[in-house]
Amino acid sequence: MYHKVSRFSIYLLLSASLILQLTVIDYIKIFNAKPDIMLLLVIFFGLFFGGSVGLETGFAAGLLKDILSVDIFGINTLTLAITGLTVGILSPKFFKESRITQMALVFAFALFFMLAHYIFNSFISKITYISFSEYLFGLIIPASLYTSFISVTIFPILMSRYHLEEKEEFL
Amino acid sequence: MRNQKKRIVKILVVLSAAILIILSSSAARLIRINLADTSTPLLKTVHSFLGFLEDIAPFAVLREENRILRDRIDLLTRMAEEGQAINDENARLRNLLDFRKMIPYASMPAQVIGRDPSNWSNSLIIDKGAANGVKQNMAVMSTRGIVGRIVEIGKYSSKVLLITDPNLKVGVLIRRNRQGGVMVGRPGDRCKIIYIALDSDAKPGDKVITAGFGGVFPKGILVGEIEKVGKEEGRLYKYAIVKPSQDLSKLEEVLCIIR
Numbered sequence: 157m158y159h160k161v162s163r164f165s166i167y168l169l170l171s172a173s174l175i176l177q178l179t180v181i182d183y184i185k186i187f188n189a190k191p192d193i194m195l196l197l198v199i200f201f202g203l204f205f206g207g208s209v210g211l212e213t214g215f216a217a218g219l220l221k222d223i224l225s226v227d228i229f230g231i232n233t234l235t236l237a238i239t240g241l242t243v244g245i246l247s248p249k250f251f252k253e254s255r256i257t258q259m260a261l262v263f264a265f266a267l268f269f270m271l272a273h274y275i276f277n278s279f280i281s282k283i284t285y286i287s288f289s290e291y292l293f294g295l296i297i298p299a300s301l302y303t304s305f306i307s308v309t310i311f312p313i314l315m316s317r318y319h320l321e322e323k324e325e326f327l
Numbered sequence: 328m329r330n331q332k333k334r335i336v337k338i339l340v341v342l343s344a345a346i347l348i349i350l351s352s353s354a355a356r357l358i359r360i361n362l363a364d365t366s367t368p369l370l371k372t373v374h375s376f377l378g379f380l381e382d383i384a385p386f387a388v389l390r391e392e393n394r395i396l397r398d399r400i401d402l403l404t405r406m407a408e409e410g411q412a413i414n415d416e417n418a419r420l421r422n423l424l425d426f427r428k429m430i431p432y433a434s435m436p437a438q439v440i441g442r443d444p445s446n447w448s449n450s451l452i453i454d455k456g457a458a459n460g461v462k463q464n465m466a467v468m469s470t471r472g473i474v475g476r477i478v479e480i481g482k483y484s485s486k487v488l489l490i491t492d493p494n495l496k497v498g499v500l501i502r503r504n505r506q507g508g509v510m511v512g513r514p515g516d517r518c519k520i521i522y523i524a525l526d527s528d529a530k531p532g533d534k535v536i537t538a539g540f541g542g543v544f545p546k547g548i549l550v551g552e553i554e555k556v557g558k559e560e561g562r563l564y565k566y567a568i569v570k571p572s573q574d575l576s577k578l579e580e581v582l583c584i585i586r
């Protein structure tokens with residue numbers, strides 16, 4: 157059984173994270189990778205509020221990204237919506253309250269999102285002069301790792317905001 | 328059962344909408360330009376607010392020191408810091424102005440107000456649009472070299488596709504041996520020159536400049552420096568990895584070249 161969440165708070169968080177992505181995220185690049193806060197939110201809402209919320213959050217986050225990016229229009233909408241839905245469908249199978257599990261899940265779903273993006277992108281844009289390994293080691297793995305590390309600081313804040321922390325008697 | 332059906336319908340509707348967006352690229356592009364343009368005032372406000380935060384950050388530190396030492400010297404230090412920040416900005420703008428006078432093309436200065444939110448593409452949002460005379464495919468450069476080209480224009484803002492984006496191709500020359508190639512963006516804030524002849528003696532440290540083909544980028548502008556040269560299996564050409572002449576993720580002001 158999932159908790160309820162207000163749409164307003166989802167869209168507010170997405171807008172705030174979009175502003176962060178547009179302005180300051182580039183300044184905290186490590187090894188040329190930047191964390192994806194919007195993807196992190198999609199994974200969080202899918203994980204704790206189910207596939208339906210994950211799908212909607214992914215769709216909205218992707219659409220916002222597509223509007224302000226020069227990426228193929230719609231590609232983020234599709235891939236983030238699929239990611240949000242997948243996270244939500246698979247979430248009952250995990251003990252998601254553990255920080256280590258959360259990090260591992262964020263890494264896995266970030267990889268999933270990026271690989272899905274790569275596949276759609278190669279179907280549509282047909283860039284052949286950059287090999288898959290260049291994308292994998294230059295972008296996909298570093299960005300997924302960085303996003304999963306960032307989840308250590310963001311997930312606890314969101315969990316406490318939505319009262320999702322496990323009660324002591326269950327620990 | 329009914330809930331299940333409702334959920335499946337929702338999933339189908341959302342995914343079909345996403346696919347439709349991809350398929351209707353020209354209409355979507357028009358909507359994107361207009362929507363992105365409406366966010367310009369917000370981005371400008373956030374940009375000024377960040378500038379303001381940057382200005383007051385040293386003050387906070389100095390105020391703390393002042394509270395501890397209660398000394399007049401600290402007050403003077405704070406004033407010096409304040410002056411330094413203004414001096415830095417002045418120097419940066421003067422540099423841009425000098426550079427603008429130096430280059431043989433008319434140019435228009437613009438401020439960077441946003442960056443690409445996606446990991447997959449590299450672009451900048453600048454505060455000049457069609458209302459200021461920005462045109463499609465205008466070359467954009469900084470004091471240290473080429474930056475990219477204009478790809479989407481709103482009324483008051485535009486998007487610049489950076490040279491590190493895999494969708495941007497630039498004709499380039501290796502300055503030392505005048506050998507040419509095509510440079511494309513590559514993940515990891517680097518560029519890659521493809522189609523370098525197998526007998527080329529290109530080596531790390533060689534400077535790369537624009538070739539002037541295609542009519543977008545003027546000839547002879549610095550692009551960067553070769554970091555590595557190699558050959559991919561099954562290809563008849565060599566490739567070179569190029570480090571751009573500047574860190575494109577930290578650009579604050581750029582020049583749009585009017586040709």
